[in-house]
Amino acid sequence: MYSLNLDTNAFLTNYWQKKPLLIKNAFPNFEEIISPDELAGLACEEEVSSRVVITKGNDWQIYQGPFEDYDKFGNSHWQLLVQALNHWHPDSAQFIDAFRFIPDWRFDDLMASFATPEGGVGAHIDNYDVFIIQGEGQRHWTVGEKGQYAAKNNDPTTPLIEGFEPIIDVVLEKGDMLYIPPGYPHQGQTLTTAMSYSIGFRAPSQQELFSALADGLIDSNTGLKRFTSTSEPAIANQVSVSHQQDMMALITELASSPDSYQAMLGSMLSQNRFELDLCEPDESYTADMLIEDIEQGAELNRIGGLKMLQLENDSVDRIFINGEAFEHSANIATDIALLANQFSFDSQQTQKLTQNEDTLTLILTLLNRGYFYLG
Structure with missing residues (x-):
């Protein structure tokens, strides 16, 4: 279980989308989410979005995954980045849960980084909110004030900038966290071989x-x-x-007009930028099969990264899942809210959910689409 050492109400009032914040020991006794070997193995998979960034003096070079080996990159000046770790690594769900004081619709992905000494991407500016959490090793981070900055080498296509005066200058150690709002320049440089994690939150333009x-x-x-x-x-x-x-x-x-924009917002905000690891069953579930499995102790789990969103004061009884609207009867509104709010359900909770025929029908649909799975 990951416990975030942060007054979330004070953070949302004073810092969220306003100014950067350093939180030392944000995760006391932080446990690594994934090992470097496991991360390297994930980056070998075609479906997983990964890249290696090599630092070269005043510039950097990117190699897109998948990767067969890493020997050619040497022992320094590079880092491996794997996007949407939460889609492919179920153990990361508990970590993400610590950040649900921010609405699910904003959540983009959990990115994991393995970096060798001197690895980094240079000074740059992002257009989204990011929390950077340090695992093993050390990385030196600087954050500048929001403002107008010249593009690196006068290249309008690069996200890099020439430089900035730091307002935060810190070496992150295990369990430390740095929050950076959109528009603030920042730069990270690896001091010792390190693991780190980035939780990104986006909003539509x-x-x-x-x-x-x-x-x-x-x-x-x-x-x-x-x-x-x-x-x-x-x-x-x-x-x-x-x-x-x-x-x-x-x-x-x-x-x-809500009739014009609600369906659009629900569909757009529930879609994911990265591929989902769908768990479609070999044989389609029937109600009898599902009930039998539940009686034998099966638990219901949502796949990583799947967004299930409801709109407050929606004009229609529905839930938006992965860009699609699922209408439902008003009598299962409580069940729908529970399905949207939790990532997993033990056998007793699952059995209770399936007692209503309409809820059972929806769960069967989600199982057969690979959005949920039994464990």
């Missing part, structure tokens, strides 16, 4: 929201209302200010 809204309107064949006017400009080649404003008001009208 205006581009993503507009794109998802447009896709949703097209898919549902809605949003067909056209612009109309009561007056026309005197100059034929001119688009009047009132026409401009009234056209944009059509978009505002859609954005203020």
Whole structure:
């Protein structure tokens, strides 16, 4: 069990998306989530998103996984990064649970890093919130103030920047944690062979929201209302200010209507950027098979990374799972909330859930899609 040594209410009030924070001994007696050998083995798999970053003077080079061996990289100046560890390593679920004081829809992934001395990616700026937790070894981190920074080597395509004056300058040791909000420059350099972990939280951009809204309107064949006017400009080649404003008001009208945006938000926010490790059964479950397994002590588990979201004041009784809406009867709302809030259920909890036929039907669907599995 991972216990986070942090006043979460004070953190959300004073630091979340406002300013960086160093938390020494954030995880007392921190236990490594995964061993370096296990991490290297995961990076050999085609489905797993991994990369090796090699530090080269003022620059770096990236090799995308999967990897067959690591000998060619030497003993220093590189690190292995594995994205979405929580999808492939069930033991990481307890660690992620320590961060659920932030809503599930924001959660992106758990990234694990094995780094050799002098390994790092240089000074850069991210557009998401990140918690960096140190495992074995030591890494030196600096964090700068938010501001305008020149791109490295004047290259507009690189995420690297020329440098910054640190407002945090620290060597992270086992169990220490660093929180960095979007827009703050930071840099990590490995001092001794080290393991570290990054918990990322993202929010949609205006581009993503507009794109998802447009896709949703097209898919549902809605949003067909056209612009109309009561007056026309005197100059034929001119688009009047009132026409401009009234056209944009059509978009505002859609954005203020829950019927237009709720399905879009639920679908978009429940999707995952990384591939899921689906556990589809060899033979589709039937109700009788499931009940028999439960009577023999089977437990119900959600696969890593699967998002199950509900919208407050939703206009429809439904839950969004991996980008899809599942409508349900109002009489199982309590069961649905429980399924969305917990990652696993013991045999007694599972048996209780399946006593309602509608809940049983949904669980069968989730099992046969590989979203849940019995253990």
